[in-house]
Amino acid sequence: MVATPPPPPGPPPGPPNPAQAAAVALLNLSCLGLGYVLLRHWKSAALCWAATVALLVVALPADPDGIPLGVLVAYGVFLLAVAADGYRRGLRATPAALEPPGRRKLVLPVALALLLVVPAGGTFAYGAARDEAIEQQLMDTLTAADGLVKQAEGQSFTSVEVTYNSVLATYQRIGTEHAGSRAGKLVPARLAAYYTSVSLPYTKKDYCAAVPGLKHLRALPGKVDRGLLGSLVGKADEPLAESWFQCGTTTIGSAGQEKTSGDYLNDLTKTFPQSPFTPKIEPTLREGLRTREKALGVAPCDGLAEIGRFRTTVGMLPSETYASLGTDTKRVIQRGEFGCGLDRFKKKEFSEAATAMTDYAKTYPDSPQAAQARNIAIAAEIAEETPAAGNKVPSGATVDGSGQVMVISNDGPGEVELLYTGPVTGRLTIPSCASCKSYPTLLLPVGEKVKPCSGPSSKYPKRTLTLPPGSYQMLQKREGTGTSAGMKKPSNAKIESGYSYTNCLYVTSGF
Template sequence: MGLLVGYGVFLLAVAADGARRGLRATLSIGASFRRLALPLAVVLLAVPAGGSLAYGAARDEAREQALLDRLSVADAEVKSADGLPFDRAEPLLKKALDAYEDLGTKHAGSRAGKLVPARLDAYYETVSGPYERKTYCEAITPLKHLRGLADSFDKGLLGSRPAKTDEPLAHSLYECGTAALAVATARPTAAESLNELLGTFPKSSHATRVEPAVREAVKKRTSVLDSVPDPCEATTELRTLRATLRDMTDASLDGVTREAVAGVQRGDFACGTDQFKDKNYEEATKTMTEYAKAYPDSPEAAHARSIAIAAEIADEEPAAGKRLPPSEVPGGSRMILVVSNDGPGAVDLLYTGPMTGKVTLKTCATCTKYPGPIFSQGKKVKACQGPASKYPKATLLLPAGDYHFLQKRAGTGSSYSDTKTSKVKIEPGYSYTNCLYVTSGY
């Protein structure tokens, strides 16, 4: 710039000196031609001056074009990021934002700089595309990015744009959170989305919708537990809801949390009952055993234990699973059944019929196995022939009816060495004895 200014001053000085000399010179061509000196001097001055102006204009246009090219590159980066997952789109968007901010602040008067506000509008529209497409979970991260630009981008250029993302972000958090309420594999989880909504936008219209939506989700599943074809599925969803509510901190959800806990308890019992009716005895045993342990004070805990026992027997003897054990202990007279253990190893004796239960007979320390068919040579096994005090015993008081029994004799550790099913008919007015013993198997 200094050289150009100095050169301009030099040209002016040369022109002035040329005019002075030309006007004073004595030429043989006559006075009329001398008058051309001044116009000629002006022309000679205009040529380099015009060239300088043309050069400056070309230089300015080249600079403007370079800035417009930068703007086009940034636009292309935004366009190429459209539709990509945000983690892949973010590096492209950051480069575009850096270009927009530089053009809009350092080159605000340029043609490119004056286009930046419109480009920012397009940027916000592109990045918030998932929200416009109603893919709410996908929209959360891009909307948080747009809202957070107020902390990292020139505020003068942004204006009110970040604030305009509050409503879409709150709406997306609500929709994403409520859609994930009963989905254990949802990412983000319902608690993450709804906690963020209640913490970031507590006064928004969407925050006030959270509690009613969660309550409706719980009610929808608890109300069908006794009628839905698969109560286990509804219970699994209720358990997910309960876990979600336990991860949420807003006090307004305390009431519905208690409803979810009660719903899971109802659902566990309904699920175990359904498994028994569907002859899925192994799962019914597990479900009802866990129910009795988890809810020992429940009015249905005793019934759950009965169903678990009956299911365990039915798993070995399907005829024992024709009907659920009764929920109430039958009244009327009872008959005595004394069971003795004439064998090594403790015995768990399970029974089901008009009444269901379980007793455990301690091991008989002095008892041994009886010979099997080969070594007994056809002789009848005479079990429980010793003194009555020798054998561990249990006395059952049973209403009349048909019973299925399952004996499980303890082996080593926690395993059983022998299981056996049997059927007993208990008739009124009689007392019964049953002796359990072990043969060698040979």
Template sequence: MLTGLLNLSCLGLGYIVLRNWIGAALCWAATAALLVLALPADVDGVPAGLLIGYGVFLLLVAADGARRGLRATLSLGASFRRLALPLAVVLLAVPAGGSLAYGAARDEAKEQALLERLSAADAQVKSADGLAFDKAEPILAKALDAYEDLGTNKAGSRAGKLVPARLDAYYESVSAPYRNKTYCEAIAPLKHLRGLDGTFDKELLGARPAKTDEPLAHSLYECGTSALGVYTATPAAEQSLNELYDTFPKSSHTTRVEPAVRAAIKTRTDALDSGTTPCDTTNELRTLRRSLQAVSDAALDGATREAKEAVQRGDFACGTDQFKDKDYDNAAKTMTEYAKEYPDSPQAAHARSIAIAAEIADEEPAAGKSLPPATVPGGSRMIMVVSNDGPGEVELLYTGPMTGKVTLKTCTTCTKYPGPILSQGKKIKACTGPSSKYPKATLLLPAGDYHFLQKRVSTGTSTAGDTKTSKAKIEPGYSYTNCLYVTSGF
């Protein structure tokens, strides 16, 4: 029996007493194999099958040792016999103590593995620094999964107890764009932090999501107002402002929007008065107006009307500036569009005059020396009768003290006159037939110098774009005639 107990020590001591060196060697080999497979301790521990096998082996060698001991004659002294049994019992503590020590080592290995997992999540958060948020978000999601699992399922571990501090650091890291005052970049990260309340463990998060309300409202305000009038802004002003009104209707930042919008309008309206770049300023006002029209909150209705009026004012200033800069083609387009878009404007008639003068000046630059007057001068008017001695309807544009245009119908019986080559230098005698033959228009013009541009539409004998410029001096007390005709060019 004693040798059986000694064999339970895992060291084959019973076999040593019996001098069964082969049995002892087998015990040593089995124990050594177990130690090689079990050490160092890891998270998963020793496979259960290995432990069961080793336990069965110990029971078998204990039973074998007891059997052999009953048959063997041991030459042991009385003192040894008295100590052998207590020694065997004490030696049983070796496997038990080893098991406890191994369990403690395994638990430490588990703690270290959890700490390593926590460190890996920390590294993921750090690696997302500086990335655009759409690229950083998938990386951050993996870190959050690790934090949540450690903080809930492994809450009692050393790593689990560190999760709240890590969440504080996570919020600090992800909200960095707000602290750096890059407000547009801060919106997506702050929305992410605020939205964790619906996807992450609420007990772990605590009050952290609610603390993002103020930074997010501030960022939406700053991003939205800074984008006013900026055509290329991303996100557009209306996107940020609509989100501010919808998400934080009672925020102090929401009440700041209307004054900021009015200030943006005034700044650009004042810039129109300086006349430096009125067309660029008008484009900004048009973009600003479009943004305000897309904002659903009624608080900006008044500012929207101001922006609309500012755009109208800017359109006129832009067309005027284009004319002064001798950009006659664009001036004509701008002022023609102005007259169509604002027919009830007091400046609509002047815009039409500028468009006409610009069209003439595009062909005859001398006609653009100065803007047409905003009002028609008073005083006497002189008659000018204009006749159409040519095929195709013709439009006559004129500018001087007075600007305007008339359209004369086609002369159905008229043809082109021979050009310089075919006429052999003979003087053209236009409009010499019966007066009733030629379509006519009568102009009443104040005295002064005028520039004319005739534009003829296409017919079978004339082509679209036939134009001709001329000028005349209208003096008081005289009447005038103007005959419009076409030559062949040969």
């Protein structure tokens, strides 16, 4: 068997060549392993290519956040390592590509040029791609914010206020932090659309619904850069003033709106004293009061609650401006309360009439109609037991000392209140008879009748009435005691001229 001769030895290493080593190191820093290509060290070159390809896979497509820091650090360490290895290998190497002396002089300038062109060019290209990715991301964010505005449009502002504030923060961030971007340049137009969306209720003349949104729009200069708002600054002032006026004046008197109406009108007065709507408040409310007063003449009870709420709101307004309106409102309410009680009486709603007129007399004791209100309350109470007492509306007349005398005695336990109505109306109270008891009707002998007030006259508490002639309906209301229950007893009386009358009130029981 013939032995294979060993391969010839390679060329001996040349003298140290720092310039060549630096060139190889710089070529390896180009990200393409060109130093290894120059030395024909293909495995190492392939490793550089693989690392660069891996970097491209991670980096592309460009992300707005850029390449992860860990990847960049790892790749930088790798480049420094292959540069150092290239320097070591190129220090004494004699690559065939550099054998001609003229080429050796060019290798370092070429390496420097490639180092500038390849990494710098790649960095520039990636930066441009990343900028475009950022632009696209900003446009996507802007479009998403626009979509939220569209979704919120038409809904109650308070229910979507959080959404609107979120959108506003997005516009502010893009418009200030990325003012030069395509998205940033669109922000002023988007804010104009935002204003249109939020103020839509005002555009539709839904003034009460418009107030929260317009207050929000008026506060925009405190949340968004004024340069982005442009002509929107102050644009919501007059619409807000009008909405406060319209909502405050149209909802006054509505159930549950007393405070809201007052707040809106006060806000208008304080915030926009020079607005043309401010001086319109008082005459508009006065006209509203006149309309409600006219309605009382048709249905006295129906509008009372509304006018009461109207007065509550007027009471919230500055007294120096609305004192006269407040006085007139009180007058209308007083008239309405009397009219309502009278209307109840005429409609035979005696219980309600009695309550209404009693309250009126207590609330307005100095009213010229207080006496009549008390009399109507008395007649209504009697009419609950004797309907004929409600056939005629009592006047305010009371006993004046002329007429026929009626002496009324109390022969029974418990204080008695006697109500009467006829030519005159009134009530009187007769104290309890301390020594009197109930008459046991079932224990009397057959044929014998109860004989009240048969004892000495001085025994019985008495009261005297002087009544004009005529027919009267009366109601005896006896107070309960420890031995007898309270009771009501209606009766009739006819008073004629030339006579005097006695009336004995007593209590009967079955035992």
